[in-house]
Amino acid sequence: MSLYQASFRVRHECPYRDLSERYPDLTIREWYLSECQVLEITSADTPTEQLLEDIRDLGTVLHESVDDAGVHVVTQSCLCSLEGSIIERFEDHACLYQPPTVHQQGWEHYTVIAFDEGDVRSLLTELDADRDIEVLSKTALSEQQVPHSMLTPVDQLFEGLTDRQLAALQLALENGYYEQPRKTSLRDLAAQTSVARSTFEEHLRKAENKLLTNAGQFLRLLTAMSSGNPLQVDRDAPAVDTAD
Structure with a gap:
């Protein structure tokens, strides 16, 4: 079965069109999470105060780095509704x-994948009716070429984890608990918190269980594209001892 990938850019009235037109060296990358919108804004030019002010007006600044190498800002804003958006049109077809949507020089750049070439054609025809559109590429893909990033929405991976479970998981990861050999122990990790060792271990184990359960559906999709089982014993081949 073939898949079809289309990359195109559109120009229409949108909050970021004016900004990216006024600052041609600016790149805005846009992600949609469950209830918020995250923007990564970069430029190799040293920004003016007016540019920084315009960027800060886009939402809550999560990160800002400004130096002679340019500007790198990450903002977050409320995503009240996607009703009537171009994203809904993708789903309709x-x-x-x-993701992400990339905004440059007044254009929005999108990439979509469909299971039928006719769906791509009908989408592009509909978009052409009410906005400027330029098709950059249309390509047939094999299933093995589907980008893994499409299969793993971040908000789904961490669905159901509590704030304490996420904090325990992050602490363990940052302190080398999952490295081989381990760089820390459960006792040492718990000592950095205000909870008992047994409580910390419970938070961590529940986080691991939920994370692996959530990842399971994506793991099955990924392994379904592979041929054979690398752990399956080939009785005709010599035994190889490897930890990879």
Whole structure:
């Protein structure tokens, strides 16, 4: 079965069109999470105060780095509704949106993947009716070429984890608990918190269980694209001892 990938850019009235037109060296990358919108804004030029002010007006600044190498800002804003958005049009035509949306020089750049070439054509025809559009590429893909990033929405991976479970998981990861050999112990990790060792271990184990359960559906999709089982014993081949 073939898949079809289309990359195109559109120009229409949108909050970021004016900004990216006024600052041609600016790149805005846009992600949609469950209830918020995250923007990564970069430029190799030293920004003016007016540019920084315009960027800060886009939402809550999560990160800002400004130096002679340019500017790098990450903002977050409320995503009240996607009703009537171009993303909904993708879904109406059975096209899978591949984030992020990239805004440059007054254009929005999108990439979608569909299971039928006709779905791509009908989507592009509809978009052409009410906005400027330029098709950059249309390509047939094999299943093995589907980008893994499409299969793993971040908010789904961490669905159901509590704030304490996420904090325990992050602490363990940052302190080398999952490295081989381990660089810390459960006792040492718990000592950095205000909870008992047994409580910390419970938070961590529940986080691991939920994370692996959530990842399971994506793991099955990924392994379904592989041929054979690398752990399956080939009785005709010599035994190889490897930890990879």
